[in-house]
Amino acid sequence: MAKEKKVEQITDMEVDFAQWYTDVCKKAELIDYSSIKGMFIYRPYGYAIWENIQKLLDAEFKKTGAENVYMPMLIPESLLQKEKDHVEGFAPECAWVTMGGNDKLEERYCIRPTSETLFCEHYRDIIHSWRDLPKMYNQWCSVLRWEKTSRPFLRHREFLWQEGHTMHATAEEAREETERMLNVYADFCENVLAMPVTRGKKTDKEKFNGAEATYTIECMMHDRKALQAGTSHYFGDGFAKAFDIHFTDKNNQQAFPHQTSWGVSTRLIGGIIMTHGDNSGLVLPPKIAPVQLVVIPIAMHKEGVLDKAREVAERLKAAGVRVKIDESEQSPGWKFAEYEMKGVPLRLELGPKDIENNQCVLVRRDNGEKTFVSLDELETKAAELLDAVHQGMFEKAKKNLTDHIYDAETLEEAKRLQQEHGGFIRTMWCGDEACENRMKEEAGMSSRCMPFAQEKLGDKCAICGREAKTMIYWGVAY
Amino acid sequence: MAKEKKVEQITDMEVDFAQWYTDVCKKAELIDYSSIKGMFIYRPYGYAIWENIQKLLDAEFKKTGAENVYMPMLIPESLLQKEKDHVEGFAPECAWVTMGGNDKLEERYCIRPTSETLFCEHYRDIIHSWRDLPKMYNQWCSVLRWEKTSRPFLRHREFLWQEGHTMHATAEEAREETERMLNVYADFCENVLAMPVTRGKKTDKEKFNGAEATYTIECMMHDRKALQAGTSHYFGDGFAKAFDIHFTDKNNQQAFPHQTSWGVSTRLIGGIIMTHGDNSGLVLPPKIAPVQLVVIPIAMHKEGVLDKAREVAERLKAAGVRVKIDESEQSPGWKFAEYEMKGVPLRLELGPKDIENNQCVLVRRDNGEKTFVSLDELETKAAELLDAVHQGMFEKAKKNLTDHIYDAETLEEAKRLQQEHGGFIRTMWCGDEACENRMKEEAGMSSRCMPFAQEKLGDKCAICGREAKTMIYWGVAY
Numbered sequence: 028m029a030k031e032k033k034v035e036q037i038t039d040m041e042v043d044f045a046q047w048y049t050d051v052c053k054k055a056e057l058i059d060y061s062s063i064k065g066m067f068i069y070r071p072y073g074y075a076i077w078e079n080i081q082k083l084l085d086a087e088f089k090k091t092g093a094e095n096v097y098m099p100m101l102i103p104e105s106l107l108q109k110e111k112d113h114v115e116g117f118a119p120e121c122a123w124v125t126m127g128g129n130d131k132l133e134e135r136y137c138i139r140p141t142s143e144t145l146f147c148e149h150y151r152d153i154i155h156s157w158r159d160l161p162k163m164y165n166q167w168c169s170v171l172r173w174e175k176t177s178r179p180f181l182r183h184r185e186f187l188w189q190e191g192h193t194m195h196a197t198a199e200e201a202r203e204e205t206e207r208m209l210n211v212y213a214d215f216c217e218n219v220l221a222m223p224v225t226r227g228k229k230t231d232k233e234k235f236n237g238a239e240a241t242y243t244i245e246c247m248m249h250d251r252k253a254l255q256a257g258t259s260h261y262f263g264d265g266f267a268k269a270f271d272i273h274f275t276d277k278n279n280q281q282a283f284p285h286q287t288s289w290g291v292s293t294r295l296i297g298g299i300i301m302t303h304g305d306n307s308g309l310v311l312p313p314k315i316a317p318v319q320l321v322v323i324p325i326a327m328h329k330e331g332v333l334d335k336a337r338e339v340a341e342r343l344k345a346a347g348v349r350v351k352i353d354e355s356e357q358s359p360g361w362k363f364a365e366y367e368m369k370g371v372p373l374r375l376e377l378g379p380k381d382i383e384n385n386q387c388v389l390v391r392r393d394n395g396e397k398t399f400v401s402l403d404e405l406e407t408k409a410a411e412l413l414d415a416v417h418q419g420m421f422e423k424a425k426k427n428l429t430d431h432i433y434d435a436e437t438l439e440e441a442k443r444l445q446q447e448h449g450g451f452i453r454t455m456w457c458g459d460e461a462c463e464n465r466m467k468e469e470a471g472m473s474s475r476c477m478p479f480a481q482e483k484l485g486d487k488c489a490i491c492g493r494e495a496k497t498m499i500y501w502g503v504a505y
Numbered sequence: 506m507a508k509e510k511k512v513e514q515i516t517d518m519e520v521d522f523a524q525w526y527t528d529v530c531k532k533a534e535l536i537d538y539s540s541i542k543g544m545f546i547y548r549p550y551g552y553a554i555w556e557n558i559q560k561l562l563d564a565e566f567k568k569t570g571a572e573n574v575y576m577p578m579l580i581p582e583s584l585l586q587k588e589k590d591h592v593e594g595f596a597p598e599c600a601w602v603t604m605g606g607n608d609k610l611e612e613r614y615c616i617r618p619t620s621e622t623l624f625c626e627h628y629r630d631i632i633h634s635w636r637d638l639p640k641m642y643n644q645w646c647s648v649l650r651w652e653k654t655s656r657p658f659l660r661h662r663e664f665l666w667q668e669g670h671t672m673h674a675t676a677e678e679a680r681e682e683t684e685r686m687l688n689v690y691a692d693f694c695e696n697v698l699a700m701p702v703t704r705g706k707k708t709d710k711e712k713f714n715g716a717e718a719t720y721t722i723e724c725m726m727h728d729r730k731a732l733q734a735g736t737s738h739y740f741g742d743g744f745a746k747a748f749d750i751h752f753t754d755k756n757n758q759q760a761f762p763h764q765t766s767w768g769v770s771t772r773l774i775g776g777i778i779m780t781h782g783d784n785s786g787l788v789l790p791p792k793i794a795p796v797q798l799v800v801i802p803i804a805m806h807k808e809g810v811l812d813k814a815r816e817v818a819e820r821l822k823a824a825g826v827r828v829k830i831d832e833s834e835q836s837p838g839w840k841f842a843e844y845e846m847k848g849v850p851l852r853l854e855l856g857p858k859d860i861e862n863n864q865c866v867l868v869r870r871d872n873g874e875k876t877f878v879s880l881d882e883l884e885t886k887a888a889e890l891l892d893a894v895h896q897g898m899f900e901k902a903k904k905n906l907t908d909h910i911y912d913a914e915t916l917e918e919a920k921r922l923q924q925e926h927g928g929f930i931r932t933m934w935c936g937d938e939a940c941e942n943r944m945k946e947e948a949g950m951s952s953r954c955m956p957f958a959q960e961k962l963g964d965k966c967a968i969c970g971r972e973a974k975t976m977i978y979w980g981v982a983y
Contacts, residue, residue, distance in 0.1 A: 059627065061577045062584060063614065068627055071572035071642070078573065094549035095556065099539045099663055100578075100616075100647060101600075106540060122579075123604035124616065127651040128597045136541065138578075138602065138616070149537065149546055164549070168647075169578060173605040185577055 044250045052179040055309045055369050065177035065184035075317035093163040098145040101136040106144045110269045116236025120172040138171040146192035147270040157276050165191040180297030181505050188292035194284040201285035205261040208289040209242040212257035221312040221420040222246050222302050223428050227476030239263040245475045247428045248301035251449030253475050253502035259289035302424050309370030313413040321366045322352040325378030336377050346406040372416045393419045438490045442470035451502045455495035457488035472501040522728040530657040533787045543655035543662035553795035571641040576623040579614040584622045588747045594714025598650040616649040624670035625748040635754050643669040658775030659983050666770035672762040679763035683739040686767040687720040690735035699790040699898040700724050700780050701906050705954030717741040723953045725906045726779035729927030731953050731980035737767035780902050787848030791891040799844045800830040803856030814855050824884040850894045871897045916968045920948035929980050933973030935966035950979040
């Protein structure tokens with residue numbers, strides 16, 4: 028069977044998850060390697076997923092009052108150095124431009140690894156009065172980080188993302204913004220990408236360079252490793268002071284504004300693949316799938332089949348469904364395998380017998396379930412099934428998450444649970460970075476977050492036995 | 506009057522057109538300077554114009570079958586050098602990355618000035634059979650060219666654009682694509698941006714580095730200088746041979762595909778400003794205006810005014826109009842001037858007397874015309890007036906174009922006409938680059954294009970007097 032042959036091309040996820048992942052990225056034609064290590068080509072199918080993510084997420088940003096801008100891609104070295112913690116964190120991974128045409132530049136420019144410094148410089152010029160606040164800017168762009176290792180979608184030297192940078196009159200407003208945007212990301216992951224998240228705060232060790240606090244959403248992949256899917260940072264007025272951004276407040280006093288930044292990247296696509304994929308390939312959440320439903324005519328050369336299939340496709344398009352009809356000469360079996368590989372949420376099969384019975388077959392990608400649907404109810408049923416696919420994907424992923432959160436009272440227990448089950452290990456923690464480092468060295472786990480939903484698992488830090496301050500999640504992360 | 510005060514802030518275009526242009530860019534808050542020479546900040550209002558252009562143009566691309574991708578921003582020097590003419594043209598304006606983190610790179614990478622080489626490398630990997638053709642990819646990104654001089658929107662070191670790169674089985678198909686995309690640009694300029702264009706072919710001297718032929722659309726600005734607004738290039742199989750891209754054709758023979766590329770950039774926004782703007786500021790074509798209609802409540806504090814103004818704004822929003830209501834404490838006069846500066850196509854005034862009469866006043870930005878509109882017909886009339894504004898802007902610009910095309914029989918006459926009137930000078934031309942160079946040196950004009958709509962103005966080249974081959978447009982260009 029053509030289908031089996033095609034499916035054989037990818038490694039079983041149980042055999043080698045990393046290889047399965049790479050196979051899916053390549054065979055579903057999401058991404059390709061370029062001649063520069065760590066820099067990837069986003070192919071049409073992969074980029075179309077990103078476009079759908081952009082469109083929906085951008086609308087959410089705009090609802091909060093954010094406005095889009097575009098800042099230069101180069102940062103003068105002197106500008107990057109204005110905030111000490113920030114430059115220390117990023118300088119080792121900057122790509123430096125030193126020549127313009129044939130001339131050596133007087134000052135080096137780095138390609139933006141992130142743009143806090145550029146936004147701050149602009150904000151200094153345009154923020155003068157409390158009337159100018161808040162300023163809530165976002166940009167969609169690519170950034171460069173000269174990483175040593177790379178992996179499609181998960182770690183690129185150049186990756187696509189959005190970065191929001193906001194300035195507020197008070198610390199309270201800025202903190203609210205930081206949480207608001209984390210919740211925008213969390214809701215988006217759950218309601219659009221069908222990826223359940225854990226919301227929480229990063230430890231000081233894991234927070235963003237130069238931030239006072241970093242909030243995060245952590246997802247659990249199918250292999251029970253953690254993926255940091257989005258972050259939102261609160262900066263206080265540290266950058267504002269370093270960049271001399273100040274304004275006249277309502278009482279006619281000079282004050283420094285309080286700052287946030289927040290971002291998600293094409294890493295989300297890696298998360299989608301590893302949350303939902305299976306041994307037949309990709310499984311795409313319907314809301315961002317470039318093709319939501321593929322029409323496969325059966326016994327295509329029999330009279331009336333192709334006409335009816337086209338009519339059905341047109342009806343669904345008119346109802347707002349993203350439809351593709353495959354009229355190629357390949358066998359139905361080949362086509363089934365192809366669109367399973369590409370993760371198309373619904374397959375519509377239509378043959379002479381179906382036409383006789385005024386029906387078609389709809390097959391769900393997430394669980395293979397077949398439904399016979401009367402053509403009279405086509406649009407309604409397709410919409411219902413797309414919702415059902417989303418819901419089914421979310422519930423399956425949610426179960427994977429909740430089934431693999433384990434409580435531990437000691438470092439030894441945490442280590443053993445991780446080795447046996449993977450997943451998130453919850454412990455109490457004293458808040459000391461030394462304990463965090465021990466967990467990393469001895470159990471191979473980094474702190475993922477101190478979840479907003481705290482529980483009291485005991486009084487003592489699982490690592491040192493001293494008094495605990497917080498519950499914390501540990502995991503092995505991408 | 507507040508209004509007069511505001512308008513005084515910009516230079517009269519008749520006094521100093523260049524300064525007027527810069528003033529509009531700044532005061533309408535479209536763009537700002539950054540700390541790197543020639544690199545600009547696209548501010549929310551300017552970027553929103555670009556987003557609207559992107560959205561509409563992208564839909565046109567997709568209708569032709571083009572798909573979006575994203576290629577790396579860096580090009581290894583060895584890759585750039587594969588096509589000789591191409592690298593000769595671009596190397597002098599490349600920004601070079603020589604350091605990654607703390608390490609000197611083995612090979613320099615340039616930040617893409619354009620991406621033919623990257624697309625070719627990828628096409629080599631994915632084109633094998635005639636079944637793989639055509640490939641029609643596009644990307645929206647920024648590119649870098651280390652220019653010596655700069656000007657907002659017209660000449661940046663970094664600018665936003667789109668670049669389409671396509672591969673076809675035959676030369677004929679590739680030539681058709683080159684013309685198709687030029688026409689997409691031309692129609693977009695005329696039907697969406699209200700900018701009339703002249704369509705034609707570039708001379709060999711002015712064509713793109715490495716292309717066999719370059720097609721162009723040339724617009725005339727208010728000061729009667731020319732703006733090259735978009736180009737489409739035919740490459741033949743030159744790059745395909747240099748990059749060893751080949752495929753098995755239908756006859757099972759090895760063949761090289763034929764290539765095109767085409768692009769427009771944020772330079773279009775410069776064109777909009779200089780085509781339509783006036784001494785009160787920007788005048789935006791309704792189809793891409795971030796705000797199409799601004800509601801200004803008059804005597805805002807009188808009972809019922811604000812409620813009615815909000816109701817009217819909501820009704821127009823529901824009808825699909827991009828509406829803003831200005832409820833700020835500024836005077837109506839200040840607001841009038843502000844939204845004139847920002848080029849909002851329609852202003853809606855609504856005061857207590859209007860409410861009494863169940864009407865409002867709609868004022869066109871392009872010609873100041875006032876219309877009293879019954880609130881019963883609000884949505885219809887607003888839509889009609891937005892169309893009328895577009896049409897009025899197009900006709901005005903069309904008149905400026907056709908009124909300033911002059912025929913000349915000698916270089917002397919061409920020079921005199923340009924000095925007296927500006928605009929496009931049409932002559933016959935022998936096709937010799939020496940004559941083209943003389944026109945530049947002696948009359949200060951470059952060749953703009955050999956228009957598709959040819960006329961025979963005589964038999965002799967206006968410069969050398971030898972036999973003419975073609976009619977050609979000359980002008981002073983941005």
